[in-house]
Amino acid sequence: MPIMETDPTEDADLLRAHGAGDPHAFGRLYDRYDRPCFKFLRRMLGSAHADAADDLHQETWISVSRNAASFDPLKASFPAWLYTIARNKVWDHFRRQKIAVLAAVEDDMTMRVPDVGPSPLEQVQSRELAERVVAAVEALPLEQRGAFIMFAYSGLSLEEIAFATGVGVETAKSRLRYARAALRRALADERSEHV
């Protein structure tokens, strides 16, 4: 149930209209993607850098506005382009903060975690549980986290994730699998603690 259900061609039209000087086009485009984009930035930054989410979010959209003319809908969808910019902003931020982004150890061990089935977290109703789920997402390795958020929350396809992250589709798919497995394990531990 991705949050973004938009028409790609209309996204391109709005961006083009914004480039042509339409004062309302950018606002409409922003309203479509601002929430998933901000969530993506916020979760990628994690709790330690949550204060920078606002700034990076603004920088991302300012980049979108300034580079609207360079957007080519034939090469990628607008969400893929948007998340490419957002992801670069995150990496730039970590680089400025001299934070080393370690590559995740993606071995098959994480895939051996059994699927425990629908967890109680499907029925997230309380804010406390929601925060725990989000904390588990933020604990994922960065690339897995980005792939998972783009897929689960933003509704990007694997091809779009691959485009945004600059990897192949299979790599994006693997990251998504690893992320889900890690989340299942973390949330299973969470459930066992509360049972």
Added chain:
Amino acid sequence: MSDHDTPDPIDKAYVEAEAALNDEAARAMRRARLLAAVEPQLLAEVAAMPAAAAAASLAETPKPAVPTSAVSRVLRWRPNWRRDGWLAAACVVALSVLLATRFYQPIQIAKPTVRTTPATADRNEPTSLVVAATPAAKAAPVSPHLAAPPPLLVQPRVAPPPPIATATPTLEPQAFPEPRAAKAAPSAGSTVNEVVVTGNRVPHAAAPAKPANEPAARAAAPSVTIMGGANSADGNGKTQFTFAPSPPPPPPPPPPPPPTMMDVADLASSLGSAAAGGRVAEVEDLLEQGALVDAADAKGDTALMKSVRADHPSVAALLRRHGASLDRKNKAGKNARDLAKAVGDEALDRALGIER
């Protein structure tokens, strides 16, 4: 078949968790901030965003994920304040403080100074000085708590002294407006409205009629007049002083020139001789001329030792009063105490203050 056709339960849980943590107020703030930066022509729309954000914040039942204080909201609304804005604000504050300290002139309350006119040729001729509060100081608003006496200005009065029996209305307070402090803090007996210093007694006229609506305390404010002569207080609460200017004291005699080394040696020798001879007046005279009381001769004997050895209690007492030492020893290792013991005269012991 799309990748999202069969959503994973973990994906669904995450989407629901994020939905539970939505903060619409913060989102509205972000939107306003961004659109203000991206599209300046939408500033009018942006101006309405805080109200919309507030409304959204009220409609949002759960607490925001990150508690946003008013300050943090302002900081978000004014992104420039986050970085260099504070530096600019600090510069403005520093500049303000600098200007305030550079150009601010505190109210300086002049100390009341009374200058007397130079002595006239005829000291019997009366001199009159009017010491009154300056108009500027009277016009300055003064807090009742700071009811300090106004600065006084001494104005030499050139008019001839009025006769003693007649009134002098010109010296009354209507010459200058009364200070506001007198209105604000009518403390009887504590505010000096006018001070007149004259060489002769100057009679006073009755106080001018006060308006009916003027505070009674102001009407009762005393007008202190300092006039030469005896201290007296009339019925109007005016205190009069009279003084007779005394002639200047005669100049002090020039100090004697300091004695030279030769003089010192001569004085010491003379002092020893006089002490040995028991010449009290001469000893006293030599001491006044600056002879050193403990000066010793070639044997180390001081004048006190010589007077003791010669048994002259009066001279010994005189030298002791001028600080002669009882414990100073000569070259034979004897001091005045030892010599007095050898003499064995009780009067000498009493003169030296020695108890046997």
